Amino acid sequence: MKFTRLALSGFKSFADPTELAILDGLTGIVGPNGCGKSNLVEALRWVMGEGSARQLRASGMEEVIFAGSRWRPPFDAAEVALQLEGPVEGLAGPGEELVIARRVVRGEGSVYRINGREARARDVRTLFADASSGARSAAIIGQGAIAALVDVRPDERRRLLEEAA
Amino acid sequence: MKFTRLALSGFKSFADPTELAILDGLTGIVGPNGCGKSNLVEALRWVMGEGSARQLRASGMEEVIFAGSRWRPPFDAAEVALQLEGPVEGLAGPGEELVIARRVVRGEGSVYRINGREARARDVRTLFADASSGARSAAIIGQGAIAALVDVRPDERRRLLEEAA
Amino acid sequence: ARVRLLETFRAVDGHFRRLFAELFGGGEGRLELAGADDPRVAGLEMVVRPPGKRLQHAGLLSGGEKSLAGLALVFAFFLARPAPLCVLDEVDAALDDANVVRFADVMARIARTTGTRFLVVTHHPLTMARMDRLYGITMAEEGVSRLVSVRLDEAVALRASA
Amino acid sequence: ARVRLLETFRAVDGHFRRLFAELFGGGEGRLELAGADDPRVAGLEMVVRPPGKRLQHAGLLSGGEKSLAGLALVFAFFLARPAPLCVLDEVDAALDDANVVRFADVMARIARTTGTRFLVVTHHPLTMARMDRLYGITMAEEGVSRLVSVRLDEAVALRASA
Numbered sequence: 194m195k196f197t198r199l200a201l202s203g204f205k206s207f208a209d210p211t212e213l214a215i216l217d218g219l220t221g222i223v224g225p226n227g228c229g230k231s232n233l234v235e236a237l238r239w240v241m242g243e244g245s246a247r248q249l250r251a252s253g254m255e256e257v258i259f260a261g262s263r264w265r266p267p268f269d270a271a272e273v274a275l276q277l278e279g280p281v282e283g284l285a286g287p288g289e290e291l292v293i294a295r296r297v298v299r300g301e302g303s304v305y306r307i308n309g310r311e312a313r314a315r316d317v318r319t320l321f322a323d324a325s326s327g328a329r330s331a332a333i334i335g336q337g338a339i340a341a342l343v344d345v346r347p348d349e350r351r352r353l354l355e356e357a358a
Numbered sequence: 359m360k361f362t363r364l365a366l367s368g369f370k371s372f373a374d375p376t377e378l379a380i381l382d383g384l385t386g387i388v389g390p391n392g393c394g395k396s397n398l399v400e401a402l403r404w405v406m407g408e409g410s411a412r413q414l415r416a417s418g419m420e421e422v423i424f425a426g427s428r429w430r431p432p433f434d435a436a437e438v439a440l441q442l443e444g445p446v447e448g449l450a451g452p453g454e455e456l457v458i459a460r461r462v463v464r465g466e467g468s469v470y471r472i473n474g475r476e477a478r479a480r481d482v483r484t485l486f487a488d489a490s491s492g493a494r495s496a497a498i499i500g501q502g503a504i505a506a507l508v509d510v511r512p513d514e515r516r517r518l519l520e521e522a523a
Numbered sequence: 524a525r526v527r528l529l530e531t532f533r534a535v536d537g538h539f540r541r542l543f544a545e546l547f548g549g550g551e552g553r554l555e556l557a558g559a560d561d562p563r564v565a566g567l568e569m570v571v572r573p574p575g576k577r578l579q580h581a582g583l584l585s586g587g588e589k590s591l592a593g594l595a596l597v598f599a600f601f602l603a604r605p606a607p608l609c610v611l612d613e614v615d616a617a618l619d620d621a622n623v624v625r626f627a628d629v630m631a632r633i634a635r636t637t638g639t640r641f642l643v644v645t646h647h648p649l650t651m652a653r654m655d656r657l658y659g660i661t662m663a664e665e666g667v668s669r670l671v672s673v674r675l676d677e678a679v680a681l682r683a684s685a
Numbered sequence: 686a687r688v689r690l691l692e693t694f695r696a697v698d699g700h701f702r703r704l705f706a707e708l709f710g711g712g713e714g715r716l717e718l719a720g721a722d723d724p725r726v727a728g729l730e731m732v733v734r735p736p737g738k739r740l741q742h743a744g745l746l747s748g749g750e751k752s753l754a755g756l757a758l759v760f761a762f763f764l765a766r767p768a769p770l771c772v773l774d775e776v777d778a779a780l781d782d783a784n785v786v787r788f789a790d791v792m793a794r795i796a797r798t799t800g801t802r803f804l805v806v807t808h809h810p811l812t813m814a815r816m817d818r819l820y821g822i823t824m825a826e827e828g829v830s831r832l833v834s835v836r837l838d839e840a841v842a843l844r845a846s847a
């Protein structure tokens with residue numbers, strides 16, 4: 194599995210369609226306080242199936258929809274699409290493209306799509322947590338989370354081991 | 359009340375007797391990771407009557423005693439003394455000196471002294487939390503605590519207001 | 524006691540509004556007592572809107588924005604009810620350069636206004652540059668801390684030693 | 686499953702020991718399964734000793750030291766069980782300059798070794814300098830984020846804009 198592109202539209206402060214090419218090696222993301230760096234990280238977490246609004250600093254999932262600015266009104270929907278390159282078990286062969294998308298509309302829930310076809314949240318989460326093959330897909334360390342690894346209880350830390358094993 | 363000097367001996371990584379003069383205006387404390395900056399802040403919190411080892415990153419109060427290094431054996435005791443300048447209600451007139459000290463010995467508890475005379479932990483805490491006069495003595499914001507003020511529950515934040523009122 | 528709490532609340536809120544605008548270079552922040560009529564059991568809410576943005580619940584703020592809002596609250600308490608000592612341990616860790624400068628300016632002004640003595644632990648050269656004096660802590664002997672007076676250039680170099 | 690968990694544990698522990706020594710420039714760290722015989726219910730303990738210091742419980746470590754120890758664990762998992770993507774949001778915020786350099790060196794080597802792609806959010810010029818490319822996020826239009834490719838000098842300047 195390879196991650197190749199992240200596209201956002203209406204997700205938190207990313208009102209306009211935005212594309213991030215995910216290339217080999219180390220890609221830095223920089224900018225002043227409050228410009229949207231952690232929002233970008235959360236968009237990735239969200240499209241990969243994050244179910245907890247709290248993990249996205251929100252008190253409800255609709256808070257990820259662009260809430261407007263001084264100059265613009267709020268949006269009604271947010272969408273994030275993640276482009277992968279296979280192999281992905283059961284979905285894409287080597288080098289084949291795969292697109293995971295998630296869209297949330299005010300007053301309605303989230304809708305997931307895999308290559309344009311509607312899917313369940315569970316299908317997307319399984320894709321990324323392919324326990325059977327022992328493969329992990331991604332590690333996302335949120336802001337402030339790294340030192341906490343030392344302070345968490347030993348049984349919580351063991352759970353990380355289980356996810357990797 | 360004025361804070362004028364902090365003296366440590368055997369407290370955490372401060373094995374040898376150390377004195378910090380507390381002067382007017384802004385005093386910066388700098389140094390590489392793990393050199394002892396937060397330990398110094400905790401020494402102040404400790405001598406002012408901190409009762410929770412957890413607030414000092416310790417699992418037991420004896421962990422604040424110098425545990426030795428590669429080159430030195432552990433100590434048996436830790437002591438911190440804080441020099442104040444009055445007025446301090448009931449204890450010192452304007453400009454008069456007042457010394458608060460706390461000492462912990464392995465296998466025994468903490469002993470507090472006010473101007474050399476043994477005192478109870480409660481006396482020291484009351485000195486610094488003089489609710490009757492409405493005066494606050496000190497605010498200590500620990501590492502990582504500032505952003506948390508935004509995330510804590512509203513009733514916890516109100517308690518800060520009560521301490522100040 | 525209830526009257527006193529309300530008085531203190533209004534004083535703190537007044538300072539918080541001014542400090543928020545100053546630290547954020549705009550926008551608006553205020554405090555509210557909510558959830559009960561009696562201030563002794565009500566919650567102390569923070570209502571914040573950074574410049575150019577819309578009002579949302581404070582949890583959505585960025586790491587740096589939360590640090591600034593927290594500082595506005597701490598400093599508001601100091602202006603409403605001055606205290607002789609304020610100790611800040613790396614409160615500027617999440618701040619970008621523009622915000623660090625505003626933070627240091629506000630802190631310097633409070634020190635002059637209220638006579639509060641500040642102990643400021645920092646890794647930030649811009650914060651160090653605003654200090655009246657600097658103490659460096661080293662472990663020249665492994666595992667043993669020593670305190671020494673240092674100049675600004677020495678302090679900046681200290682960050683890089685190991 | 687129990688055998689697999691033990692295998693993974695040994696692989697992660699092996700990498701953790703090496704990475705700890707590298708990130709701390711010495712000292713020793715290791716992992717332990719403790720509190721139960723069955724690894725599926727045992728706790729994963731971190732035993733750490735920075736260079737020159739004595740072994741104490743990991744909670745006593747400094748903010749920067751905890752960040753480094755956490756990074757040693759995260760990277761140990763990556764070396765034991767490689768994954769195609771690693772996203773780090775300001776993990777270097779508490780690190781001094783010497784430790785930032787070691788962190789960036791280790792991360793660069795892991796990227797080359799495992800082929801993992803890294804997305805690294807940072808305010809630290811030394812980390813930025815190690816990146817293969819930089820994207821800047823700005824809010825030229827208030828409240829609206831935009832993504833642009835930037836050079837290193839532009840990135841460093843971005844930290845100071847507001």
Ligand SMILES: Nc1ncnc2c1ncn2[C@@H]1O[C@H](COP(=O)(O)OP(=O)(O)OP(=O)(O)O)[C@@H](O)[C@H]1O
Binds near residue numbers: 205232828
């Ligand atoms: N639904 C939304 N609509 C519009 N703006 C939003 C929304 N949710 C969050 N924001 C804004 O996004 C900003 C936070 O962005 P983010 O956390 O990505 O900043 P950051 O670049 O990580 O900053 P820092 O360097 O301080 O961590 C906040 O100011 C918040 O008001």
Ligand SMILES: Nc1ncnc2c1ncn2[C@@H]1O[C@H](COP(=O)(O)OP(=O)(O)OP(=O)(O)O)[C@@H](O)[C@H]1O
Binds near residue numbers: 371391393425501666
């Ligand atoms: N009782 C003790 N005896 C000896 N050393 C101790 C003791 N307690 C803690 N230490 C050591 O003190 C160090 C932590 O110091 P401290 O937290 O003050 O660092 P710091 O200067 O604040 O660093 P940072 O910039 O990373 O926050 C740890 O390495 C720890 O091993």
Ligand SMILES: [Mg+2]
Binds near residue numbers: 230231336586587
């Ligand atoms: Mg952030």
Ligand SMILES: [Mg+2]
Binds near residue numbers: 747
């Ligand atoms: Mg510290």
